[in-house]
Amino acid sequence: MPKKQCTRCKNWKACRKLTAKTHDWCYSLFYLEGFSLNADQSICLCNRCWFYLCYEKTRTGVQSENENTNDSNAMDTSVHEDQDQDQDQLTIENILFSGSSHKKCVVCRDEVNTTMITMPKPARLDLLVLKRMYAPHGVRCCRKHLWNNRLLPDVKINMDNRQTPMAKLEPTVLLNLFNDLLGLLQEASTAPRLDFMDPSMSNEDYLTWTGWTKEQFEHMFMLILSHIRSSSNREARNALAMFWIKLKTNLSFRQIGSLFNISGDYENRRKVVSRSFDSIRQVLVDKLLPKHLGIGHLSRSEAIDHNTSFSNEFFGKKVTIIWDGTYFYTGKSSSHEFQRSTYSGQKKRHLVKFMSLCLADGYCLDTLGPFFGTQNDASITNHITKTKNALMEWCEPGDIMIVDRGFRDIVEAFSDLGYEPKMPIYLPKGQKQHTTNEANEAQLVTKVRWTVESYHARLKKWRFFSDRIENQLLPKLQDCVRIVSATLNWLRGSIIKDHNTNHMDRLAKLMTDRLAKHNYLATLVEQGKLSTKQRWKKINEIDFDFPEMELEDLRQLFFGSYQIKQSQTYAEEHLDVNGDFAIQVSKETDEIIRCAIQSRHSNSTRYYAWIQFSLTGDPITSWYCQCKSGARTVGACAHEATIIWFLSYARHHDFQYSNGRRRIQQSIEKILSDEDEPDESNEFSAT
Ligand SMILES: [Zn+2]
Ligand SMILES: [Zn+2]
Numbered sequence: 001m002p003k004k005q006c007t008r009c010k011n012w013k014a015c016r017k018l019t020a021k022t023h024d025w026c027y028s029l030f031y032l033e034g035f036s037l038n039a040d041q042s043i044c045l046c047n048r049c050w051f052y053l054c055y056e057k058t059r060t061g062v063q064s065e066n067e068n069t070n071d072s073n074a075m076d077t078s079v080h081e082d083q084d085q086d087q088d089q090l091t092i093e094n095i096l097f098s099g100s101s102h103k104k105c106v107v108c109r110d111e112v113n114t115t116m117i118t119m120p121k122p123a124r125l126d127l128l129v130l131k132r133m134y135a136p137h138g139v140r141c142c143r144k145h146l147w148n149n150r151l152l153p154d155v156k157i158n159m160d161n162r163q164t165p166m167a168k169l170e171p172t173v174l175l176n177l178f179n180d181l182l183g184l185l186q187e188a189s190t191a192p193r194l195d196f197m198d199p200s201m202s203n204e205d206y207l208t209w210t211g212w213t214k215e216q217f218e219h220m221f222m223l224i225l226s227h228i229r230s231s232s233n234r235e236a237r238n239a240l241a242m243f244w245i246k247l248k249t250n251l252s253f254r255q256i257g258s259l260f261n262i263s264g265d266y267e268n269r270r271k272v273v274s275r276s277f278d279s280i281r282q283v284l285v286d287k288l289l290p291k292h293l294g295i296g297h298l299s300r301s302e303a304i305d306h307n308t309s310f311s312n313e314f315f316g317k318k319v320t321i322i323w324d325g326t327y328f329y330t331g332k333s334s335s336h337e338f339q340r341s342t343y344s345g346q347k348k349r350h351l352v353k354f355m356s357l358c359l360a361d362g363y364c365l366d367t368l369g370p371f372f373g374t375q376n377d378a379s380i381t382n383h384i385t386k387t388k389n390a391l392m393e394w395c396e397p398g399d400i401m402i403v404d405r406g407f408r409d410i411v412e413a414f415s416d417l418g419y420e421p422k423m424p425i426y427l428p429k430g431q432k433q434h435t436t437n438e439a440n441e442a443q444l445v446t447k448v449r450w451t452v453e454s455y456h457a458r459l460k461k462w463r464f465f466s467d468r469i470e471n472q473l474l475p476k477l478q479d480c481v482r483i484v485s486a487t488l489n490w491l492r493g494s495i496i497k498d499h500n501t502n503h504m505d506r507l508a509k510l511m512t513d514r515l516a517k518h519n520y521l522a523t524l525v526e527q528g529k530l531s532t533k534q535r536w537k538k539i540n541e542i543d544f545d546f547p548e549m550e551l552e553d554l555r556q557l558f559f560g561s562y563q564i565k566q567s568q569t570y571a572e573e574h575l576d577v578n579g580d581f582a583i584q585v586s587k588e589t590d591e592i593i594r595c596a597i598q599s600r601h602s603n604s605t606r607y608y609a610w611i612q613f614s615l616t617g618d619p620i621t622s623w624y625c626q627c628k629s630g631a632r633t634v635g636a637c638a639h640e641a642t643i644i645w646f647l648s649y650a651r652h653h654d655f656q657y658s659n660g661r662r663r664i665q666q667s668i669e670k671i672l673s674d675e676d677e678p679d680e681s682n683e684f685s686a687t
């Protein structure tokens with residue numbers, strides 16, 4: 001048969017004639033390429049264009065409307081040059097045959113060079129599944145198309161010069177093909193269900209399963225690779241993955257064994273995963289910890305670099321260490337002694353504790369433990385100062401030790417050792433409120449101390465730590481806590497990244513300036529100079545003038561965004577029309593309002609708060625609240641902040657309840673008792 005012209009590329013090598021009846025998908029692709037064809041017009045194609053279109057069909061997912069019609073029609077109408085001689089050969093229309101040439105890269109068709117390798121089985125399987133192209137055993141390809149023996153999912157297949165018709169396979173070749181295909185299928189069925197060798201695993205996959213990004217995981221893999229004894233890269237990589245999956249998800253070793261398709265019965269699976277877990281743990285303890293955790297890994301001047309604008313301004317440019325205990329729940333034990341020593345009366349649960357030492361920006365200096373749950377922060381710290389000699393030698397007199405009130409019994413010992421302990425002052429029995437000065441000093445400590453809690457929150461994103469820890473894993477807890485802490489230091493770094501910027505410096509300075517500020521409203525209230533006869537109005541119904549402010553002004557006023565975020569939830573709790581309580585406001589003078597607010601922690605406490613404002617000068621000039629820390633002038637208490645935030649900002653910005661939180665609340669059936677009913681009439685008339 002004389003060759004016809006190819007409708008697509010116009011060369012005279014066409015050997016295939018198609019009609020719309022049988023190959024409507026070809027017409028769709030032609031249409032996409034900009035050809036305009038009538039449905040009754042037939043198409044002639046050269047081999048090259050035909051392969052290209054088949055490839056495009058798979059790639060774009062173009063559907064055939066008569067996919068189910070007997071394809072023998074298509075065979076009849078396609079005029080194949082060798083049709084007559086090829087009666088006993090098989091055609092596989094939807095799968096391209098790469099050709100068996102070993103002279104060119106099967107993917108990009110570059111000439112073979114020394115960097116090319118024989119395409120590994122898993123990559124050939126990928127080629128078949130992802131690209132619908134069959135490449136027989138022995139074909140070669142460039143390394144750059146592969147990752148861990150797998151084909152990169154976004155490689156472009158070069159369709160030029162594909163001369164080998166896929167349609168013509170001799171019976172002997174066919175036999176080989178089937179054997180090979182069965183081999184590939186075998187490979188697929190024994191592959192892990194979750195395979196960290198698979199390049200199509202996304203960043204998101206890595207994050208959900210291990211807690212680390214793909215890149216971070218890669219860094220860790222490089223670190224352990226030369227130290228781990230394993231038969232293959234695959235084994236080492238999956239072992240690292242198993243270690244982190246255990247910590248991130250706290251699935252059982254058996255469950256992880258199933259994810260990785262480990263052969264054998266459950267006991268074998270458990271053993272294999274447990275062994276991998278231990279060998280990775282050991283390598284990380286040896287190779288990672290010395291570099292990224294503990295006093296051995298950084299000098300005192302490097303530690304000072306972790307100070308923030310706030311710690312420098314408030315406490316000086318000295319080594320600043322924040323101490324805080326954190327706990328890990330444990331199971332019950334058959335050993336009575338163990339049982340007793342892990343029971344925390346405070347938490348009413350069995351637990352062990354760790355003592356964390358963070359630098360001001362949230363970088364973890366060290367974490368020590370576990371200690372029994374019966375010990376408190378002060379007794380643990382006392383024990384540390386007496387036994388951890390290397391740490392105590394590293395510290396020097398004059399170092400700032402920041403702690404919370406739970407450490408009050410150790411503060412004196414810290415001073416005796418020459419350190420400068422900083423702790424929010426403890427409210428003595430009988431005293432209801434801190435003085436302005438005490439509350440302000442406490443605020444400085446809080447402003448620096450929060451990063452240690454952030455570090456704990458970060459740590460406990462690895463579910464192993466927030467779940468109850470199985471007793472047989474307790475001996476490994478220390479390693480695990482230290483490994484996660486060190487890796488956080490290494491791969492995520494400090495919690496406050498922009499410490500020591502001009503903006504932060506200015507804010508810190510502003511806070512110290514406010515330290516000495518007198519609380520004007522507190523004095524007025526004390527002296528009984530404010531009249532209290534006005535009528536209460538619900539805060540969301542008030543109509544008097546109050547200065548409008550931007551979020552940035554509020555951040556400046558409260559020295560950060562923490563209280564603004566807190567105000568949102570606080571307001572929801574107290575402004576909700578369905579809620580039992582409301583914030584109520586009354587106007588005392590032209591520039592002072594008084595509010596009544598329900599404490600978040602107890603139903604019986606009700607605080608009054610006063611706000612002084614100005615419509616002409618500085619918008620907010622003074623505040624005072626009756627709660628424990630309501631007298632401060634550096635920052636505000638939650639009550640004061642919520643009221644100011646609502647009146648100056650939220651009500652002008654269409655304050656909305658978070659629907660999610662509201663749904664959660666509404667999903668729980670509420671039982672109202674008589675005492676819970678708010679007493680509408682005299683609720684706030686007492687003062
Ligand atoms: Zn063509
Ligand atoms: Zn190539």
Ligand SMILES: [Zn+2]
Nearest residue numbers: 625627637639
């Ligand atoms: Zn308050």
